[in-house]
Amino acid sequence: MAHSAIVHVTPISSGRWRLQPVDKVGAVRIGNVEVIVEPKIGPKNLLFLLGYAADPGFRPDDVEGVQHDDLLSVIAESLARHTERATQRGVLQGYVTVEETLPLVRGRIRASDQLARHSGMLLPMEVTYDEFSADIPENRIVRGAIRRLLTVPRVHTEVRRRLGHLDGRLDGVTALTPGAPLPRWLMSRMNQGYLPALRLSEIILRHLSAEVGPRGVRVASFVIDMARVFEDFLTTAMREAAANRAGRMVGQHSVALGMDGTVPMRPDIVHVVNGEPRAVFDAKYKMERDSRGVPGPDVYQMLAYCTALRLRRGYLVYAKGEGEPLVHRIVNTGPRVEVVQYPLDLTCSASELLGQVDSLVTNALTRQGEVQPSGLATAAAPIGVAALQTQ
Numbered sequence: 001m002a003h004s005a006i007v008h009v010t011p012i013s014s015g016r017w018r019l020q021p022v023d024k025v026g027a028v029r030i031g032n033v034e035v036i037v038e039p040k041i042g043p044k045n046l047l048f049l050l051g052y053a054a055d056p057g058f059r060p061d062d063v064e065g066v067q068h069d070d071l072l073s074v075i076a077e078s079l080a081r082h083t084e085r086a087t088q089r090g091v092l093q094g095y096v097t098v099e100e101t102l103p104l105v106r107g108r109i110r111a112s113d114q115l116a117r118h119s120g121m122l123l124p125m126e127v128t129y130d131e132f133s134a135d136i137p138e139n140r141i142v143r144g145a146i147r148r149l150l151t152v153p154r155v156h157t158e159v160r161r162r163l164g165h166l167d168g169r170l171d172g173v174t175a176l177t178p179g180a181p182l183p184r185w186l187m188s189r190m191n192q193g194y195l196p197a198l199r200l201s202e203i204i205l206r207h208l209s210a211e212v213g214p215r216g217v218r219v220a221s222f223v224i225d226m227a228r229v230f231e232d233f234l235t236t237a238m239r240e241a242a243a244n245r246a247g248r249m250v251g252q253h254s255v256a257l258g259m260d261g262t263v264p265m266r267p268d269i270v271h272v273v274n275g276e277p278r279a280v281f282d283a284k285y286k287m288e289r290d291s292r293g294v295p296g297p298d299v300y301q302m303l304a305y306c307t308a309l310r311l312r313r314g315y316l317v318y319a320k321g322e323g324e325p326l327v328h329r330i331v332n333t334g335p336r337v338e339v340v341q342y343p344l345d346l347t348c349s350a351s352e353l354l355g356q357v358d359s360l361v362t363n364a365l366t367r368q369g370e371v372q373p374s375g376l377a378t379a380a381a382p383i384g385v386a387a388l389q390t391q
Contacts, residue, residue, distance in 0.1 A: 004028040006037055006223045023286060026207070026223040027072055029153055039226070041319075041346040043071040047078070048350045050203050050224070053232035072222055075204060076155045080162040082197040083142055087169055092194055094136040099128050135173050137183035138194050143167060144176035145201035148208050152220045176205070230319050230346075231268050231283040237354060238269055238281065241361040247273030253280075255308045267305045271365065277309040279364045285319045295341070299328050302339045313338045315364055319346050 002009040006028050007019040025039040025046065039046045086092070099110070101117075107129025114126045146167050149155055155163070176182070182205060187195070208222045239249040253270035255277075257263035271279040282302055287295050295316070302314040312335055320343045328339040344356050 001028065001030060001033075001035060004030075004219075004221050004223060006221070007035060023226050024223050025071070025226055026221065027154060028219070028221040028223065030219050034154070039071065039224075043074040045346055045350070045353075046071065046224070046229070047074060047200075047203070048353075049229050049233040049346070050207075051199050052350075053229060053236050072152060072154050073156060073159070075200065075222075076149050076152075076159045076163065079145060079149065079197065079200045079204065080159050080166065082200060083146070083166050084162070086142075086194045086197045087166070091134045091169060092136065092138055092191060093132055093134050094138075094190065095130045096133050096135055097128060098131050099126075101125070102127055133172075134170070137185040138191050138198060139170055139173045140176055140183050141185070141201045141205065142194070142197050143170040143173045144182075145204040146170070147175065148204055152208070152222075154220075226319075227283075227285040230285040234281070234283045234317060234344075234357070235269055237357040238361055241354075241358045242271065242365065245361075245365055247271055247278060253277070255305070257304055257308045265305065265308060267309070270309065277311060279313070279315070280305045280309055280311055281315045281317055281364070283317050283319075287318055287320060299339050303330055303333075303337060306337050306339070312336065313340065313364075313367060315340045315342050315360070317342045317344060317360065319344060 001007065001019070005022070006024045006026055008022055010018045010020070012018050019035060021037050025037045027034065027036045029035075041049075100106075101124045103124050105125055106127050108127065110126040110128055117126060118124065146163050150160065150163055150167065182202060185191070185198070191198070207224055209220070235249070235251040239251075242249050248271070250270050250272050251268065252266045253272070255265050255267065255270075257265055267280050268283045269281040270277050271281075280302070282298070282305070284295075284298055287298070298316050302316055306312065306314045314337075316339060318341060323343060325343065326341040328341070330337040330339065342360055344353065344360075346353060348356075
């Protein structure tokens with residue numbers, strides 16, 4: 001259970017253990033023991049964050065209409081529904097390149113392989129040809145996800161039956177090798193109907209594992225790092241929100257705090273125009289507060305980013321929908337530096353969440369050229385952090 005990284009496991013007495021969540025969600029089943037850490041934002045909202053971070057074309061209705069309450073059931077039901085819809089007119093087919101040894105010439109002879117394997121012989125022939133087949137990357141990914149879900153005991157019986165039927169429809173499609181990179185595919189007019197199933201399948205294959213652990217114990221896990229998911233979603237959503245504006249949003253922008261390039265740092269997101277940083281954002285899934293209730297370490301970190309990037313305002317974006325944005329006006333910085341705590345409500349609908357991100361981008365980028373007021377911090381303000389003021 002500790003190896004799954006979904007919880008900290010600590011012995012407290014003979015036969016008793018304490019499990020503590022560690023900012024990860026999902027489910028782990030080890031033999032007959034199952035531990036579930038549920039996301040506070042709801043499984044459908046989490047699935048949207050995962051899908052949108054990987055592909056901004058991921059639509060809210062890709063995860064709507066599912067009645068289950070736990071994450072794995074939502075994923076299994078969604079995949080079954082979208083794959084049934086994608087294949088209702090037949091399994092998608094396309095041209096694939098095949099390399100074979102044949103007793104006749106078909107396509108193109110691979111001369112180097114022919115000489116290496118059959119030197120001096122006319123037959124058999126090492127050939128390469130294109131074949132119209134269902135064994136294409138799209139079907140390999142979808143079938144791989146279906147088979148991965150079929151190894152998880154938690155999948156409901158009716159959904160398991162539907163997934164088994166879909167696996168049969170994809171008979172002849174090559175099974176994916178565990179641990180190997182996913183096959184590459186390109187969006188086209190032909191595979192438009194497959195997109196929802198493909199997006200969900202890639203999420204499943206990235207996060208769901210089923211293996212045999214020590215002493216032959218079967219282990220199935222679906223574990224998601226919420227801090228990483230939030231950062232990836234915010235980077236993609238902000239990049240899309242700023243697509244029609246000057247400059248671009250850069251993820252993991254490299255900058256150094258030391259004059260000689262020492263103390264390297266990587267802010268989560270920096271808006272860059274003509275090579276110059278104009279705004280900086282840091283995604284914070286969890287707020288680390290000091291004894292006064294102020295997220296001191298986060299503010300110190302953002303102040304360092306603003307100093308290195310020569311910016312007068314930085315945004316700490318929290319996965320927390322309570323209250324209004326708060327501004328920390330930093331003392332003894334001239335011109336005055338401001339650090340903004342900006343909350344995002346992840347429990348709302350997908351369209352409303354994207355609207356919040358758009359408002360954040362609009363607010364941040366329209367303030368880039370403004371002159372900030374001075375003299376707002378008092379001498380009694382704590383060192384490094386000024387009084388809070390609702391913005």
